Amino acid sequence: MKKEQVVNCQFSVWYPIFKKHTIKSLILPLPQNVIDYLLDDGTLVVSGSDHNTQQTHTNSNNSDEEEDVQWSDDEDTATVTAPEFPEFTSKVLEAVNSLGGRVFPKLNWSAPRDANWIALNSSLQCQSLSDIFLLFKSSDFITHDLTQPFLQCSDHDSPDPPINYELVLRKWSELIPGGEFRCFVKENKLIGISQRDYTQYYPHISKQEQQICLSIQEFFSHNIQYNYLDEDFVLDVYRDSWGKVWLIDLNPFGEVTDALLFTWEELSSGNGLSTNQPPGDVAQQQEGVAFRYTTSEVTVQPSPCLSFRIPRDFVDLSTGEDAYKLIDFLKLKKSQQEDSEEEEEQEEEAPQ
Incomplete structure (x- = not known):
């Protein structure tokens, strides 16, 4: 993976090429003061003054009063005021309204998928700049885009x-x-x-595997192949209920992109993909294309994004990936139980 390949995967580079094959989008330059705010390690403070009052006709009488949402761990902590970006806020609200009042936000490469747990609706759906800021400031993916987008490039x-x-x-x-x-x-x-969502089992995929694979191949050969700036890349697509395929995103061909049910070793080998695969996953060969998906509920796994919302130790415990952590956890519970029983005995023996 070269730095030039990463540059070519920026949304603003590929969107004009494939605009008619993807979801309608708008691109706004990010001011430096907004970038500084997103990278600020201080208290997470999100302004609520930019609520989109034009999002529905029934809410036209909403109050225009400004409201700050301030989070603090200590009541004695000095009040922190959320920064205001009036000009940028105006442009964002105008763009949100032109897109129907609800948007999916991202930066040049990444969306804050690892931070949807912090949103009140547990979704990446945003209606205002404060919604976007809350997700962006909570996302490691966004921080990676802003600080080290070329981290794993070979021409470092x-x-x-x-x-x-x-x-x-x-x-x-x-x-x-x-x-x-x-x-x-x-x-x-x-x-x-x-x-894409390999942690879940979807029965319709196994029933329609041939149609899915052929429709994606046709979409690629008719609309994408030889039209992109690089010859090695990764694309995310969506096949709707009518069988039409849409382009969702383009990613670099390298380890910075999740290989999902493949490994980067086999993808990069150049010797063709083996039909061998992990138990429960299937590789169907369609004209040299390996199609892999989860085949039963037995192989359902927790989402990888869980590690961004709870401590990694808890994820290991829930999946049984680390037996030693489980043993330590059981020992800890036993010790706590013994301590609790000892305290109860002491209370019973104490003079009344």
């Missing part, structure tokens, strides 16, 4: 290309996770397709 000794950071607002669409697929392209050839 070369100077980093200049980046103009942008806020991407996409018209909100209700996408069914079972309709999302990740496609791996090497030397302009589609070599692998993986179920």
Whole structure:
């Protein structure tokens, strides 16, 4: 993966090329003071003054009064005022309204998928700049975009290309996770397709595997192949209930992109993909394309994003990945129980 490939995967680079094959979106330059705010390690303070009062006709009488939401761990902590970005706020609200009042936000490359747990609706659906800020300031993916987008590039000794950071607002669409697929392209050839939400079992995929694979191949060959700037890349697509395929995103062909049901070792080998796969996953060969998906509820796994919302130790315990942690946990529970029983005995023996 070269730095140039990462640059070419920026939304503003590929969107004009494939605009008619993807979701309607608007791109706004990100001011430096907003970037500084997003990178500020201080108290998370989100302004609520930008609520979109134009989002529905029934809410036209909403109050325009400003309101600050302030979070603090200590009542004695000095009040922190949320920064205001009036000009940028106005542009964002105008864009949100033109896209129907609800948007899916992202930066040049990433969306804050690891932070949807912090939103009140547990969703990436946003209606105001404060919604966007809350997600962005809570996301490691967004921080990665802003601080080290070229971290895993092989040409790390070369100077980093200049980046103009942008806020991407996409018209909100209700996408069914079972309709999302990740496609791996090497030397302009589609070599692998993986179920995007591989942690869940979707019966319709096994029933329609041939139709799904063929429709994605046709979409790729007719609309994407040879039209992109690189010959190695990864694309995310969505197949709707009518069988039409839409482009959702483009990603670099490298370890910075999740290989899902494949491994980067096999994707990068250049020797073709083996039909061997983890138990419960299937690889169907369709004209040289390996199609992998979860085949039964037995293989259902917790979402990888869980590690961003709770301590990693808890994730290991829930999945049984670390037996030693489980043993330590059981020992701790036993010790706590013994201590509790000892305290109860002492209370009973104490003089009344």
